Amino acid sequence: MKPIALQLYSLREQAKGDFVGVLKAVAEMGYVGVEPAGLHGMAAEEVREVLDDLGLVCCSMHGPFPTKENVNQRVDEAAALGTDLIISGLGPKDFETGEAPGWTGRVGLVTVLLDDLDLDIPNCYAFTCGPEIMLRFVTLKLVEKGFADDHIYLSMNRKMSCGMGICGRCNIGPIYLCKDGPDVCYAEVKDYPNLF
Numbered sequence: 001m002k003p004i005a006l007q008l009y010s011l012r013e014q015a016k017g018d019f020v021g022v023l024k025a026v027a028e029m030g031y032v033g034v035e036p037a038g039l040h041g042m043a044a045e046e047v048r049e050v051l052d053d054l055g056l057v058c059c060s061m062h063g064p065f066p067t068k069e070n071v072n073q074r075v076d077e078a079a080a081l082g083t084d085l086i087i088s089g090l091g092p093k094d095f096e097t098g099e100a101p102g103w104t105g106r107v108g109l110v111t112v113l114l115d116d117l118d119l120d121i122p123n124c125y126a127f128t129c130g131p132e133i134m135l136r137f138v139t140l141k142l143v144e145k146g147f148a149d150d151h152i153y154l155s156m157n158r159k160m161s162c163g164m165g166i167c168g169r170c171n172i173g174p175i176y177l178c179k180d181g182p183d184v185c186y187a188e189v190k191d192y193p194n195l196f
């Protein structure tokens, strides 16, 4: 089985009170890596020391979307933690005013925004990620715009259970997203009735 890391965002409340204790508990459970979501008052170098002592690696760092003011600091923190992967996202509230931090482009429904894009479609590939209902309508829009089925990729982060291809919770036809995905080419899955 592949080594499994844990997103510490799921333990953010516990980590507020005792971040080192949470790291110890996670290591004792058998996880080999973590994705910190905030450093809870510690310096990145201090956290790295604790991780090293516990035999954990930092596989990625999760935090607010970097701005031009703090991007260097975020990169330095990630380096100190021993990763070159920074995970950030914007939530619905960030888009309410159309002024998401660090973002000066357009905001709106992706299916609407796609209408206005001037693309050399035969030479484009689309990689989509998000809720399945969104993937469905974005895929329909991409096909309508002329994207070839094998130029569309879907990140199907469906709710999984066993993660080992046994329980049958995550499959699209014979494709088990937990083992064979979660990223799949639309051309390979489009004919299965339980795609979306």
Ligand code: FES
Residues within 6 Å of the ligand: 160, 161, 162, 163, 164, 165, 166, 167, 168, 169, 170, 171, 176, 177, 178, 179
């Ligand atoms: S999560 Fe169980 S088969 Fe994929």
